[in-house]
Amino acid sequence: MNMDLLIGLKTALARLLIFPGLLFAVPAAWFFLWVERKAVARMQGRIGPPFMQPFFDFIKLLGKSTPPRSGIGGLLMRAWPLIAVSAAAGAVGLLPVLPASGGFEGDLILLLALLEVPSMCIIAAGFSSGSIFGEIGSAREAVLSVSYNIVFLLAIISIAASQHTFSLSALAQLPSSPLRWLGIVAILVCLPAKLHLNPFSLPNAEQEIYSGPMTEYAGPELAMWELSHGLEWVAATGLVATLIAPAFTLWWVAALVFVALSFGLVLLLSVVAAATARLQIDTTVRFYWQCTLIFAVLAVASALFMRFRA
Amino acid sequence: MNLWNKLMCYSRRHSPWLFHMNGGSCNGCDIELIASLTPRYDAEQLGVRLEGSPRHADILCITGPVTHNAVNAIKTVYDQVCGPKAVVAIGSCPATTNVFIDSRTLDGPLNRHVPVDVFVPGCPPRPDAIIQGVAKAAEILAERAAKKLPIAPVVMPLVGPGCEGACPCAATTELKNEEVRA
Ligand code: SF4
Numbered sequence: 236m237n238m239d240l241l242i243g244l245k246t247a248l249a250r251l252l253i254f255p256g257l258l259f260a261v262p263a264a265w266f267f268l269w270v271e272r273k274a275v276a277r278m279q280g281r282i283g284p285p286f287m288q289p290f291f292d293f294i295k296l297l298g299k300s301t302p303p304r305s306g307i308g309g310l311l312m313r314a315w316p317l318i319a320v321s322a323a324a325g326a327v328g329l330l331p332v333l334p335a336s337g338g339f340e341g342d343l344i345l346l347l348a349l350l351e352v353p354s355m356c357i358i359a360a361g362f363s364s365g366s367i368f369g370e371i372g373s374a375r376e377a378v379l380s381v382s383y384n385i386v387f388l389l390a391i392i393s394i395a396a397s398q399h400t401f402s403l404s405a406l407a408q409l410p411s412s413p414l415r416w417l418g419i420v421a422i423l424v425c426l427p428a429k430l431h432l433n434p435f436s437l438p439n440a441e442q443e444i445y446s447g448p449m450t451e452y453a454g455p456e457l458a459m460w461e462l463s464h465g466l467e468w469v470a471a472t473g474l475v476a477t478l479i480a481p482a483f484t485l486w487w488v489a490a491l492v493f494v495a496l497s498f499g500l501v502l503l504l505s506v507v508a509a510a511t512a513r514l515q516i517d518t519t520v521r522f523y524w525q526c527t528l529i530f531a532v533l534a535v536a537s538a539l540f541m542r543f544r545a
Numbered sequence: 546m547n548l549w550n551k552l553m554c555y556s557r558r559h560s561p562w563l564f565h566m567n568g569g570s571c572n573g574c575d576i577e578l579i580a581s582l583t584p585r586y587d588a589e590q591l592g593v594r595l596e597g598s599p600r601h602a603d604i605l606c607i608t609g610p611v612t613h614n615a616v617n618a619i620k621t622v623y624d625q626v627c628g629p630k631a632v633v634a635i636g637s638c639p640a641t642t643n644v645f646i647d648s649r650t651l652d653g654p655l656n657r658h659v660p661v662d663v664f665v666p667g668c669p670p671r672p673d674a675i676i677q678g679v680a681k682a683a684e685i686l687a688e689r690a691a692k693k694l695p696i697a698p699v700v701m702p703l704v705g706p707g708c709e710g711a712c713p714c715a716a717t718t719e720l721k722n723e724e725v726r727a
Contacts, residue, residue: 272589276587276589279584280584281583281584281587281589281590282587282589282590283587283589283590284589284590284592285559285590285592287559288559288560288592290556291555291556291559291560291592292556292560292562292592292594294552294553294556295553295556295557295560295603297553298553298556298557298629298690299603299627299628299629300627300628300629301627302600302625302627368598441597442597444597445597445598446596446597446598446601449598449601450597450598450600451598451600452600452601453600453601453627454627457600457601
Protein backbone atom coordinates (compact mmCIF):
# COMPACT_ATOMS: atom_id res chain seq x y z
CA MET A 236 0.00 0.00 0.00
CA ASN A 237 2.74 2.38 1.08
CA MET A 238 4.84 1.38 -1.93
CA ASP A 239 1.93 2.06 -4.27
CA LEU A 240 1.42 5.47 -2.77
CA LEU A 241 5.11 6.29 -3.19
CA ILE A 242 5.14 5.19 -6.83
CA GLY A 243 1.93 7.13 -7.49
CA LEU A 244 3.45 10.22 -5.93
CA LYS A 245 6.60 9.81 -8.00
CA THR A 246 4.71 9.49 -11.31
CA ALA A 247 2.53 12.47 -10.38
CA LEU A 248 5.64 14.56 -9.67
CA ALA A 249 7.32 13.38 -12.86
CA ARG A 250 4.23 14.32 -14.86
CA LEU A 251 4.00 17.71 -13.24
CA LEU A 252 7.68 18.59 -13.47
CA ILE A 253 9.04 16.76 -16.53
CA PHE A 254 6.65 15.47 -19.20
CA PRO A 255 4.17 16.85 -20.09
CA GLY A 256 4.75 19.23 -17.16
CA LEU A 257 7.07 22.18 -16.68
CA LEU A 258 10.29 20.94 -18.29
CA PHE A 259 8.45 20.19 -21.53
CA ALA A 260 5.64 22.73 -21.26
CA VAL A 261 7.65 25.94 -20.83
CA PRO A 262 9.77 25.51 -23.99
CA ALA A 263 6.66 24.25 -25.77
CA ALA A 264 4.79 27.37 -24.66
CA TRP A 265 7.52 29.62 -26.12
CA PHE A 266 7.57 27.52 -29.29
CA PHE A 267 3.80 27.79 -29.73
CA LEU A 268 3.88 31.55 -29.14
CA TRP A 269 6.53 31.77 -31.85
CA VAL A 270 4.48 29.57 -34.21
CA GLU A 271 1.49 31.82 -33.65
CA ARG A 272 3.40 35.02 -34.47
CA LYS A 273 5.29 33.44 -37.36
CA ALA A 274 2.12 32.01 -38.92
CA VAL A 275 0.40 35.38 -38.74
CA ALA A 276 3.48 37.05 -40.27
CA ARG A 277 3.66 34.52 -43.11
CA MET A 278 -0.05 34.98 -43.80
CA GLN A 279 0.55 38.73 -44.10
CA GLY A 280 3.50 38.22 -46.45
CA ARG A 281 6.11 39.15 -43.83
CA ILE A 282 9.08 37.16 -42.60
CA GLY A 283 8.20 37.38 -38.94
CA PRO A 284 10.12 37.13 -35.68
CA PRO A 285 13.21 34.93 -35.23
CA PHE A 286 12.84 31.51 -33.60
CA MET A 287 14.03 32.53 -30.13
CA GLN A 288 11.86 35.67 -29.97
CA PRO A 289 9.41 34.61 -27.18
CA PHE A 290 12.39 33.50 -25.08
CA PHE A 291 14.17 36.84 -25.54
CA ASP A 292 10.95 38.69 -24.75
CA PHE A 293 10.56 36.66 -21.57
CA ILE A 294 14.14 37.30 -20.39
CA LYS A 295 13.91 40.98 -21.22
CA LEU A 296 10.66 41.36 -19.30
CA LEU A 297 12.27 39.68 -16.28
CA GLY A 298 14.91 42.42 -16.31
CA LYS A 299 12.48 45.35 -16.35
CA SER A 300 11.24 47.24 -13.34
CA THR A 301 7.61 47.29 -12.23
CA PRO A 302 5.61 50.31 -11.14
CA PRO A 303 5.26 50.63 -7.36
CA ARG A 304 2.18 48.90 -6.02
CA SER A 305 0.95 49.23 -2.48
CA GLY A 306 -1.67 47.70 -0.21
CA ILE A 307 -3.86 44.65 -0.69
CA GLY A 308 -4.69 45.68 -4.26
CA GLY A 309 -1.01 45.74 -5.19
CA LEU A 310 -0.43 42.39 -3.53
CA LEU A 311 -3.35 40.87 -5.45
CA MET A 312 -2.09 42.35 -8.71
CA ARG A 313 1.24 40.64 -8.16
CA ALA A 314 -0.48 37.35 -7.22
CA TRP A 315 -2.84 36.94 -10.21
CA PRO A 316 -0.20 36.15 -12.86
CA LEU A 317 1.49 33.62 -10.55
CA ILE A 318 -1.81 31.85 -9.88
CA ALA A 319 -2.56 31.80 -13.60
CA VAL A 320 0.83 30.29 -14.44
CA SER A 321 0.62 27.58 -11.79
CA ALA A 322 -2.94 26.61 -12.78
CA ALA A 323 -2.01 26.42 -16.46
CA ALA A 324 1.11 24.36 -15.66
CA GLY A 325 -1.01 22.02 -13.52
CA ALA A 326 -3.47 21.60 -16.37
CA VAL A 327 -0.65 20.63 -18.73
CA GLY A 328 0.67 18.15 -16.16
CA LEU A 329 -2.68 16.37 -16.05
CA LEU A 330 -2.73 15.54 -19.77
CA PRO A 331 -2.48 11.76 -20.30
CA VAL A 332 0.14 11.85 -23.02
CA LEU A 333 2.12 8.75 -22.13
CA PRO A 334 0.34 5.41 -22.01
CA ALA A 335 -0.18 4.04 -18.47
CA SER A 336 0.84 7.35 -16.97
CA GLY A 337 -1.54 7.04 -14.05
CA GLY A 338 -4.37 9.48 -13.53
CA PHE A 339 -7.53 9.06 -11.52
CA GLU A 340 -11.30 8.99 -11.98
CA GLY A 341 -12.44 12.59 -12.30
CA ASP A 342 -9.19 14.20 -13.44
CA LEU A 343 -11.10 15.52 -16.45
CA ILE A 344 -13.10 17.74 -14.12
CA LEU A 345 -9.93 18.97 -12.41
CA LEU A 346 -8.39 19.74 -15.81
CA LEU A 347 -11.44 21.78 -16.83
CA ALA A 348 -11.32 23.70 -13.55
CA LEU A 349 -7.60 24.43 -13.94
CA LEU A 350 -8.09 25.55 -17.55
CA GLU A 351 -10.64 28.04 -16.28
CA VAL A 352 -8.38 29.58 -13.63
CA PRO A 353 -6.20 31.74 -15.98
CA SER A 354 -9.23 33.43 -17.47
CA MET A 355 -10.64 34.10 -13.97
CA CYS A 356 -7.27 35.57 -13.02
CA ILE A 357 -7.38 37.81 -16.09
CA ILE A 358 -10.83 39.07 -15.09
CA ALA A 359 -9.68 39.73 -11.53
CA ALA A 360 -6.45 41.34 -12.71
CA GLY A 361 -8.25 43.81 -14.94
CA PHE A 362 -10.58 44.85 -12.15
CA SER A 363 -7.87 45.14 -9.51
CA SER A 364 -5.64 47.21 -11.80
CA GLY A 365 -8.10 50.09 -11.55
CA SER A 366 -7.48 51.13 -15.14
CA ILE A 367 -10.57 51.87 -17.20
CA PHE A 368 -9.21 49.85 -20.13
CA GLY A 369 -8.50 46.94 -17.82
CA GLU A 370 -12.04 47.05 -16.53
CA ILE A 371 -13.55 47.10 -20.01
CA GLY A 372 -11.32 44.18 -20.99
CA SER A 373 -12.29 42.23 -17.89
CA ALA A 374 -15.99 42.81 -18.44
CA ARG A 375 -15.59 41.55 -22.00
CA GLU A 376 -13.64 38.52 -20.84
CA ALA A 377 -16.36 37.72 -18.29
CA VAL A 378 -19.15 37.96 -20.87
CA LEU A 379 -17.13 35.93 -23.35
CA SER A 380 -16.27 33.19 -20.88
CA VAL A 381 -19.93 32.83 -19.84
CA SER A 382 -20.91 32.34 -23.47
CA TYR A 383 -18.23 29.96 -24.74
CA ASN A 384 -17.91 27.88 -21.61
CA ILE A 385 -21.38 26.40 -21.98
CA VAL A 386 -20.52 24.96 -25.38
CA PHE A 387 -17.11 23.87 -24.10
CA LEU A 388 -18.43 22.11 -21.00
CA LEU A 389 -21.34 20.58 -22.90
CA ALA A 390 -18.96 19.11 -25.45
CA ILE A 391 -16.66 17.61 -22.83
CA ILE A 392 -19.51 16.29 -20.70
CA SER A 393 -21.23 14.67 -23.65
CA ILE A 394 -17.95 12.98 -24.62
CA ALA A 395 -17.43 11.76 -21.07
CA ALA A 396 -21.03 10.64 -20.62
CA SER A 397 -21.12 8.71 -23.88
CA GLN A 398 -18.03 6.76 -22.84
CA HIS A 399 -19.05 6.41 -19.18
CA THR A 400 -15.90 7.82 -17.64
CA PHE A 401 -14.51 11.05 -16.24
CA SER A 402 -10.94 9.81 -16.32
CA LEU A 403 -8.73 11.39 -18.98
CA SER A 404 -6.46 8.40 -19.52
CA ALA A 405 -9.46 6.08 -19.93
CA LEU A 406 -10.93 8.51 -22.46
CA ALA A 407 -7.64 8.64 -24.33
CA GLN A 408 -7.49 4.84 -24.49
CA LEU A 409 -11.07 4.27 -25.67
CA PRO A 410 -11.78 4.18 -29.42
CA SER A 411 -13.49 7.31 -30.69
CA SER A 412 -17.17 7.50 -31.52
CA PRO A 413 -19.09 9.95 -33.74
CA LEU A 414 -20.20 11.77 -30.61
CA ARG A 415 -16.58 12.35 -29.66
CA TRP A 416 -15.89 13.98 -33.03
CA LEU A 417 -18.89 16.21 -32.52
CA GLY A 418 -17.45 17.18 -29.16
CA ILE A 419 -14.01 17.87 -30.65
CA VAL A 420 -15.54 20.18 -33.23
CA ALA A 421 -17.38 22.02 -30.46
CA ILE A 422 -14.15 22.38 -28.46
CA LEU A 423 -12.33 23.69 -31.54
CA VAL A 424 -15.02 26.32 -31.98
CA CYS A 425 -14.38 27.49 -28.42
CA LEU A 426 -10.58 27.53 -28.52
CA PRO A 427 -10.14 30.93 -30.29
CA ALA A 428 -12.20 32.57 -27.54
CA LYS A 429 -10.34 30.71 -24.82
CA LEU A 430 -6.97 31.76 -26.23
CA HIS A 431 -8.07 35.33 -27.07
CA LEU A 432 -7.47 34.94 -30.79
CA ASN A 433 -9.20 36.65 -33.68
CA PRO A 434 -12.13 36.70 -34.40
CA PHE A 435 -12.83 36.58 -30.65
CA SER A 436 -9.89 38.61 -29.34
CA LEU A 437 -12.19 41.02 -27.56
CA PRO A 438 -10.68 41.11 -24.06
CA ASN A 439 -7.21 42.18 -25.18
CA ALA A 440 -8.38 44.07 -28.27
CA GLU A 441 -5.33 46.11 -29.21
CA GLN A 442 -5.94 49.38 -31.12
CA GLU A 443 -9.21 49.50 -29.23
CA ILE A 444 -8.72 49.25 -25.47
CA TYR A 445 -4.89 49.27 -25.37
CA SER A 446 -4.06 45.88 -23.85
CA GLY A 447 -7.26 45.25 -21.91
CA PRO A 448 -6.68 43.66 -18.50
CA MET A 449 -2.89 43.67 -19.06
CA THR A 450 -2.68 47.45 -19.52
CA GLU A 451 -1.18 48.15 -16.07
CA TYR A 452 1.17 45.17 -15.98
CA ALA A 453 4.89 45.50 -16.62
CA GLY A 454 8.16 43.63 -16.32
CA PRO A 455 8.24 40.21 -14.62
CA GLU A 456 4.47 40.22 -14.04
CA LEU A 457 3.88 40.66 -17.76
CA ALA A 458 6.41 37.90 -18.41
CA MET A 459 4.28 35.60 -16.22
CA TRP A 460 1.16 36.54 -18.17
CA GLU A 461 2.91 35.74 -21.45
CA LEU A 462 4.05 32.43 -20.03
CA SER A 463 0.58 31.56 -18.76
CA HIS A 464 -0.81 32.40 -22.19
CA GLY A 465 1.70 30.04 -23.77
CA LEU A 466 0.91 27.30 -21.25
CA GLU A 467 -2.78 27.74 -21.99
CA TRP A 468 -1.92 27.12 -25.63
CA VAL A 469 -0.14 23.90 -24.68
CA ALA A 470 -2.94 22.73 -22.37
CA ALA A 471 -5.85 23.56 -24.66
CA THR A 472 -4.33 22.14 -27.84
CA GLY A 473 -3.00 19.20 -25.81
CA LEU A 474 -6.48 18.37 -24.55
CA VAL A 475 -7.78 18.21 -28.11
CA ALA A 476 -4.70 16.29 -29.23
CA THR A 477 -5.22 13.59 -26.57
CA LEU A 478 -8.86 13.26 -27.58
CA ILE A 479 -7.98 12.92 -31.28
CA ALA A 480 -4.87 10.72 -30.98
CA PRO A 481 -5.36 6.98 -31.15
CA ALA A 482 -3.90 4.98 -28.24
CA PHE A 483 -0.28 3.89 -28.64
CA THR A 484 1.64 1.48 -26.45
CA LEU A 485 5.10 2.82 -27.24
CA TRP A 486 5.69 5.92 -25.14
CA TRP A 487 7.85 7.81 -27.62
CA VAL A 488 5.34 7.31 -30.45
CA ALA A 489 2.61 8.64 -28.16
CA ALA A 490 4.72 11.67 -27.23
CA LEU A 491 5.64 12.39 -30.86
CA VAL A 492 2.04 12.12 -32.06
CA PHE A 493 0.96 14.41 -29.21
CA VAL A 494 3.50 17.09 -30.14
CA ALA A 495 2.73 16.83 -33.86
CA LEU A 496 -1.03 17.09 -33.32
CA SER A 497 -0.66 20.07 -30.97
CA PHE A 498 1.60 21.78 -33.50
CA GLY A 499 -1.00 21.22 -36.24
CA LEU A 500 -3.72 22.68 -34.04
CA VAL A 501 -1.64 25.77 -33.20
CA LEU A 502 -1.01 26.30 -36.90
CA LEU A 503 -4.71 25.93 -37.71
CA LEU A 504 -5.80 28.37 -35.00
CA SER A 505 -3.15 30.95 -35.96
CA VAL A 506 -4.12 30.81 -39.61
CA VAL A 507 -7.77 31.33 -38.68
CA ALA A 508 -6.71 34.23 -36.45
CA ALA A 509 -4.70 35.85 -39.25
CA ALA A 510 -7.49 35.40 -41.78
CA THR A 511 -10.26 36.96 -39.71
CA ALA A 512 -11.02 40.32 -38.14
CA ARG A 513 -12.34 40.97 -34.66
CA LEU A 514 -16.09 40.63 -34.21
CA GLN A 515 -18.22 42.85 -32.02
CA ILE A 516 -19.05 41.62 -28.56
CA ASP A 517 -22.77 41.12 -29.26
CA THR A 518 -22.06 39.21 -32.50
CA THR A 519 -19.63 36.99 -30.59
CA VAL A 520 -22.08 36.29 -27.78
CA ARG A 521 -24.88 35.56 -30.25
CA PHE A 522 -22.58 33.22 -32.17
CA TYR A 523 -21.73 31.20 -29.08
CA TRP A 524 -25.32 31.00 -27.88
CA GLN A 525 -26.41 29.73 -31.29
CA CYS A 526 -23.60 27.19 -31.14
CA THR A 527 -24.81 26.21 -27.70
CA LEU A 528 -28.29 25.57 -29.01
CA ILE A 529 -27.10 23.46 -31.96
CA PHE A 530 -24.65 21.44 -29.92
CA ALA A 531 -27.11 20.98 -27.08
CA VAL A 532 -29.70 19.44 -29.39
CA LEU A 533 -27.11 17.28 -31.16
CA ALA A 534 -25.39 16.14 -27.97
CA VAL A 535 -28.57 15.26 -26.09
CA ALA A 536 -30.03 13.50 -29.14
CA SER A 537 -26.95 11.40 -29.73
CA ALA A 538 -26.52 10.62 -26.04
CA LEU A 539 -30.10 9.30 -25.95
CA PHE A 540 -29.47 7.37 -29.15
CA MET A 541 -26.39 5.73 -27.65
CA ARG A 542 -28.31 4.81 -24.52
CA PHE A 543 -30.94 2.99 -26.58
CA ARG A 544 -28.34 1.19 -28.63
CA ALA A 545 -26.40 0.03 -25.60
CA MET B 546 29.92 40.35 -17.16
CA ASN B 547 28.54 37.01 -16.10
CA LEU B 548 26.34 34.77 -18.21
CA TRP B 549 23.00 36.07 -16.96
CA ASN B 550 23.96 39.69 -17.66
CA LYS B 551 25.16 38.76 -21.14
CA LEU B 552 21.88 36.98 -21.84
CA MET B 553 19.90 39.94 -20.52
CA CYS B 554 21.89 42.38 -22.65
CA TYR B 555 21.35 40.22 -25.74
CA SER B 556 17.63 39.86 -25.02
CA ARG B 557 17.20 43.60 -24.54
CA ARG B 558 18.83 44.25 -27.89
CA HIS B 559 16.62 41.72 -29.63
CA SER B 560 13.27 42.57 -28.16
CA PRO B 561 12.51 46.30 -28.45
CA TRP B 562 8.83 46.93 -27.76
CA LEU B 563 7.65 50.35 -28.89
CA PHE B 564 5.10 52.78 -27.68
CA HIS B 565 4.16 55.36 -30.25
CA MET B 566 3.22 58.83 -29.14
CA ASN B 567 2.13 61.80 -31.21
CA GLY B 568 3.32 65.12 -29.84
CA GLY B 569 1.42 67.29 -32.30
CA SER B 570 2.87 65.92 -35.52
CA CYS B 571 1.39 66.46 -38.98
CA ASN B 572 0.83 62.67 -39.12
CA GLY B 573 3.54 62.19 -41.75
CA CYS B 574 6.00 60.58 -39.34
CA ASP B 575 3.28 58.46 -37.73
CA ILE B 576 2.41 56.92 -41.08
CA GLU B 577 6.07 56.13 -41.72
CA LEU B 578 6.43 54.49 -38.30
CA ILE B 579 3.47 52.22 -39.07
CA ALA B 580 4.91 51.58 -42.55
CA SER B 581 8.05 50.17 -40.94
CA LEU B 582 5.92 47.34 -39.51
CA THR B 583 4.24 46.46 -42.82
CA PRO B 584 5.33 43.55 -45.07
CA ARG B 585 7.73 45.66 -47.11
CA TYR B 586 9.98 46.62 -44.16
CA ASP B 587 8.80 44.12 -41.49
CA ALA B 588 10.50 45.41 -38.35
CA GLU B 589 9.23 42.36 -36.44
CA GLN B 590 12.27 40.52 -37.79
CA LEU B 591 14.24 42.47 -35.20
CA GLY B 592 11.73 41.58 -32.49
CA VAL B 593 10.00 44.96 -32.68
CA ARG B 594 6.46 44.98 -31.40
CA LEU B 595 4.14 47.99 -31.23
CA GLU B 596 2.51 47.85 -27.81
CA GLY B 597 -0.80 49.31 -26.73
CA SER B 598 0.29 50.28 -23.25
CA PRO B 599 3.34 52.36 -22.25
CA ARG B 600 3.84 49.99 -19.29
CA HIS B 601 4.85 47.22 -21.72
CA ALA B 602 7.21 49.33 -23.80
CA ASP B 603 11.00 49.71 -23.77
CA ILE B 604 11.31 52.43 -26.36
CA LEU B 605 9.16 55.51 -26.55
CA CYS B 606 8.80 56.81 -30.12
CA ILE B 607 7.72 60.45 -30.14
CA THR B 608 6.77 62.36 -33.27
CA GLY B 609 5.83 65.99 -33.70
CA PRO B 610 7.11 69.39 -32.52
CA VAL B 611 5.63 69.10 -28.97
CA THR B 612 2.64 71.40 -28.63
CA HIS B 613 1.63 72.99 -25.31
CA ASN B 614 -1.14 70.41 -24.98
CA ALA B 615 1.22 67.50 -25.50
CA VAL B 616 3.86 68.45 -22.91
CA ASN B 617 2.14 67.02 -19.85
CA ALA B 618 1.02 63.93 -21.73
CA ILE B 619 4.57 63.25 -22.90
CA LYS B 620 5.95 63.63 -19.38
CA THR B 621 3.27 61.34 -17.93
CA VAL B 622 3.81 58.66 -20.55
CA TYR B 623 7.59 58.91 -20.12
CA ASP B 624 7.16 58.22 -16.40
CA GLN B 625 4.78 55.33 -17.12
CA VAL B 626 7.35 53.47 -19.21
CA CYS B 627 9.23 51.14 -16.88
CA GLY B 628 13.02 51.14 -16.91
CA PRO B 629 15.34 50.48 -18.59
CA LYS B 630 13.91 52.71 -21.30
CA ALA B 631 14.97 54.82 -24.26
CA VAL B 632 13.39 57.64 -26.26
CA VAL B 633 13.52 57.94 -30.04
CA ALA B 634 12.58 61.28 -31.57
CA ILE B 635 11.16 60.54 -35.01
CA GLY B 636 11.36 63.23 -37.66
CA SER B 637 12.87 66.69 -37.72
CA CYS B 638 10.01 68.16 -35.69
CA PRO B 639 10.92 66.85 -32.23
CA ALA B 640 14.58 67.73 -32.86
CA THR B 641 14.21 71.31 -34.06
CA THR B 642 10.43 72.03 -34.34
CA ASN B 643 11.15 72.10 -38.09
CA VAL B 644 8.65 74.08 -40.22
CA PHE B 645 6.62 75.03 -37.16
CA ILE B 646 9.47 77.01 -35.63
CA ASP B 647 8.43 80.16 -33.72
CA SER B 648 4.81 79.05 -33.52
CA ARG B 649 3.18 80.28 -30.31
CA THR B 650 1.38 76.95 -29.82
CA LEU B 651 4.66 75.08 -29.41
CA ASP B 652 6.79 74.20 -26.42
CA GLY B 653 9.45 72.23 -28.27
CA PRO B 654 11.94 70.86 -29.05
CA LEU B 655 11.47 67.55 -27.31
CA ASN B 656 14.71 67.36 -25.34
CA ARG B 657 13.61 70.29 -23.19
CA HIS B 658 11.11 67.93 -21.54
CA VAL B 659 12.45 64.37 -21.66
CA PRO B 660 15.95 63.01 -22.31
CA VAL B 661 16.21 61.81 -25.92
CA ASP B 662 18.56 58.96 -26.91
CA VAL B 663 18.22 58.84 -30.68
CA PHE B 664 17.19 61.49 -33.19
CA VAL B 665 15.98 60.19 -36.56
CA PRO B 666 16.04 63.21 -38.92
CA GLY B 667 13.89 63.55 -42.03
CA CYS B 668 10.58 65.12 -42.88
CA PRO B 669 9.31 62.46 -42.68
CA PRO B 670 12.17 59.94 -42.23
CA ARG B 671 12.01 56.80 -44.33
CA PRO B 672 10.87 53.58 -42.65
CA ASP B 673 14.41 52.16 -43.04
CA ALA B 674 15.77 55.10 -41.10
CA ILE B 675 13.19 54.60 -38.36
CA ILE B 676 14.06 50.89 -38.06
CA GLN B 677 17.74 51.81 -37.92
CA GLY B 678 17.02 54.34 -35.19
CA VAL B 679 15.00 51.85 -33.15
CA ALA B 680 17.75 49.24 -33.46
CA LYS B 681 20.31 51.83 -32.32
CA ALA B 682 18.09 52.76 -29.38
CA ALA B 683 17.77 49.11 -28.35
CA GLU B 684 21.56 48.81 -28.43
CA ILE B 685 22.00 51.99 -26.35
CA LEU B 686 19.36 50.82 -23.88
CA ALA B 687 21.01 47.43 -23.36
CA GLU B 688 24.46 48.96 -22.90
CA ARG B 689 23.26 51.69 -20.59
CA ALA B 690 21.36 49.22 -18.42
CA ALA B 691 24.42 46.98 -18.14
CA LYS B 692 27.06 49.66 -17.55
CA LYS B 693 25.01 52.50 -16.02
CA LEU B 694 26.16 55.01 -18.65
CA PRO B 695 24.78 58.58 -18.80
CA ILE B 696 22.41 59.60 -21.59
CA ALA B 697 24.21 60.84 -24.70
CA PRO B 698 21.95 61.64 -27.67
CA VAL B 699 22.79 60.10 -31.04
CA VAL B 700 21.75 61.64 -34.36
CA MET B 701 21.17 59.06 -37.09
CA PRO B 702 22.36 59.74 -40.66
CA LEU B 703 19.84 60.88 -43.25
CA VAL B 704 18.54 58.04 -45.39
CA GLY B 705 16.71 58.22 -48.70
CA PRO B 706 16.80 59.61 -52.23
CA GLY B 707 19.44 62.29 -52.53
CA CYS B 708 21.52 60.95 -49.65
CA GLU B 709 22.98 57.85 -51.32
CA GLY B 710 25.97 56.48 -49.56
CA ALA B 711 24.69 57.66 -46.20
CA CYS B 712 23.37 54.19 -45.51
CA PRO B 713 23.69 51.00 -47.55
CA CYS B 714 20.03 50.05 -47.10
CA ALA B 715 18.95 53.25 -48.90
CA ALA B 716 20.71 52.14 -52.06
CA THR B 717 19.15 48.69 -51.96
CA THR B 718 15.66 50.12 -51.43
CA GLU B 719 16.10 52.41 -54.40
CA LEU B 720 17.25 49.43 -56.45
CA LYS B 721 14.14 47.52 -55.48
CA ASN B 722 11.99 50.49 -56.43
CA GLU B 723 13.61 50.55 -59.86
CA GLU B 724 13.02 46.82 -60.22
CA VAL B 725 9.37 47.23 -59.29
CA ARG B 726 8.91 50.01 -61.82
CA ALA B 727 10.72 48.13 -64.59
S1 SF4 C 1 8.98 65.89 -39.33
FE1 SF4 C 1 7.80 66.50 -41.13
S2 SF4 C 1 6.46 64.72 -41.53
FE2 SF4 C 1 7.22 64.52 -39.43
S3 SF4 C 1 5.68 65.50 -38.16
FE3 SF4 C 1 7.20 67.05 -38.62
S4 SF4 C 1 6.40 68.12 -40.44
FE4 SF4 C 1 5.28 66.15 -40.25
